[in-house]
Amino acid sequence: MDAVKAAIPRPVGSVDRLVRLARSDMDGVDALIVARMQSPVSVIPLLAEHLIAAGGKRLRPLLTVASARLAGGKGDAALKLAAAVEFIHTATLLHDDVVDSSQLRRGKVAAHLIWGAPSSVLVGDFLYARAFELMVETGSMRALHILARASRVIAEGEVLQLTRAHDLKLSQTTYLEIISAKTAELFAAAAEAGAVSAGADERRAAALREFGHSLGIAFQLADDALDYAGSAETLGKNAGDDFREGKATLPLLLAIGRSGAREADFWERVIGRKEQTEADFRRARELVVGTGALEATLDLAADHADAGKAALAAFPAGEWREALESLADFAVSRRA
Numbered sequence: 001m002d003a004v005k006a007a008i009p010r011p012v013g014s015v016d017r018l019v020r021l022a023r024s025d026m027d028g029v030d031a032l033i034v035a036r037m038q039s040p041v042s043v044i045p046l047l048a049e050h051l052i053a054a055g056g057k058r059l060r061p062l063l064t065v066a067s068a069r070l071a072g073g074k075g076d077a078a079l080k081l082a083a084a085v086e087f088i089h090t091a092t093l094l095h096d097d098v099v100d101s102s103q104l105r106r107g108k109v110a111a112h113l114i115w116g117a118p119s120s121v122l123v124g125d126f127l128y129a130r131a132f133e134l135m136v137e138t139g140s141m142r143a144l145h146i147l148a149r150a151s152r153v154i155a156e157g158e159v160l161q162l163t164r165a166h167d168l169k170l171s172q173t174t175y176l177e178i179i180s181a182k183t184a185e186l187f188a189a190a191a192e193a194g195a196v197s198a199g200a201d202e203r204r205a206a207a208l209r210e211f212g213h214s215l216g217i218a219f220q221l222a223d224d225a226l227d228y229a230g231s232a233e234t235l236g237k238n239a240g241d242d243f244r245e246g247k248a249t250l251p252l253l254l255a256i257g258r259s260g261a262r263e264a265d266f267w268e269r270v271i272g273r274k275e276q277t278e279a280d281f282r283r284a285r286e287l288v289v290g291t292g293a294l295e296a297t298l299d300l301a302a303d304h305a306d307a308g309k310a311a312l313a314a315f316p317a318g319e320w321r322e323a324l325e326s327l328a329d330f331a332v333s334r335r336a
Contacts (some may be wrong), residue, residue: 015057015330016250018066018323025065026058028076032083038128047115047123051090054106059327060186063088063215064194066327067208070312070320073198080134080199081143085190087131088147092154092186094124099162143193150189157181166246168256168272175250176217179224184216191215209312213322214308219331221301224249228288240281246274252299254293255284262286301332 004068019026029210037048061082068078096102097282098117104110128151135144161178164170169264191212195205227242228251242249248271270280288294315321 015062015327018039018062018327019057019156021319022062022065022069022312025069025076025079025082026062028079029058029061029065029082029086032079032134033086036083036087036134037127039126042267043115043119044123044126046096047094047119048127049112050088050108050111050114051105053095054108058086058325059219060089060158060190063187063190063212063324063327064115064197066324067191067194068198069210070315070318070324071195071198071200071204071208073163075192076276078194078197080138081147082190084134084147085186085193087127087134088151088154089186090129091127092245094120094127096158099158100241100304101219102241104241126241138197140196141171142197146196147191153181153185157185158185158231161247164248166272166274167248168253168267170248170253172250172253175253178221179217180213181218184213187216189214189220206316207311210311210326211308211328213309214304214330216309218304218328221250221297221304222332224253225297225301227284228294239303239324240255240285243270243281243284244276246271251288251297252284254296255288255317258291258293259287305332 009301011201033052037052038045064082064085065078093105094111097105098112098120102110109245110120111123115123131147131151132144135147138144157178157180160174161182164174164178188209189212192205195208200208224242227239227249229239243252252271256263260268266280266283269275269286308328309325312321312324
């Protein structure tokens with residue numbers, strides 16, 4: 001495990017500064033979230049609160065309000081869009097956990113294990129509906145288009161990943177296409193919607209969309225690396241969950257390509273056929289680290305984070321820009 005930890009860079013960025021800057025805005029977003037997840041059907045707020053109140057850094061709605069402030073927004077126009085973004089994200093988590101049969105989410109027992117898969121899926125649908133109500137209330141067709149498109153792209157990414165499950169020959173291009181749709185699209189839409197709420201012009205809205213997209217790719221690459229190096233406390237899920245589910249993430253794909261024919265039977269058994277023993281994850285982790293696949297994944301994440309920071313050059317230097325740059329660094333420097 002020491003070799004695993006050594007492969008992960010120490011944190012050079014932090015989300016704390018951005019959280020402090022956006023505290024009053026995020027208090028407003030949280031109040032909206034609590035109010036809009038209520039329903040006379042008691043299981044809906046109970047199940048939604050189980051996940052929403054479990055923590056998480058609220059990165060996506062935080063990105064919406066920060067983008068609005070960076071783009072010069074002064075009022076609370078971004079708050080409803082930020083709450084909508086969090087509802088979309090939470091709905092995708094509820095659906096994902098059912099599809100993946102996940103055991104933990106944000107360090108707590110997955111909702112479908114408590115209330116059942118049908119309730120989890122339907123409460124996810126409820127949250128999607130609430131998100132669209134919030135979008136409509138803003139009166140911005142442009143923002144509605146951005147977040148509606150994101151919802152469609154996310155679903156396409158989920159289906160693409162499902163159709164390529166356990167595919168040992170998945171290309172890096174297709175893998176990046178999947179995470180671009182599943183993860184980066186909502187980051188991109190969150191940032192772009194914030195810019196739109198502030199009345200940003202096309203150039204600056206596009207710059208913030210590019211920042212969000214690059215941040216999302218970097219975040220997911222780091223998350224996939226941490227599956228082979230993190231802990232349940234770090235990840236909010238069990239380390240090795242992606243491996244046990246047979247997900248073909250980049251660290252795994254690189255390790256398969258670099259370990260060559262001598263390990264082909266092992267990979268075919270544990271990923272292709274999902275025939276796994278308790279010791280198999282330890283062996284897979286050793287190969288991911290030993291072949292340099294973990295380090296290569298984190299290097300690529302850092303490249304995307306740098307690209308995101310470069311996009312912010314469309315804005316003058318200042319505390320909001322610096323806080324977003326620090327967020328990009330943080331995304332790739334999390335460690336066990």
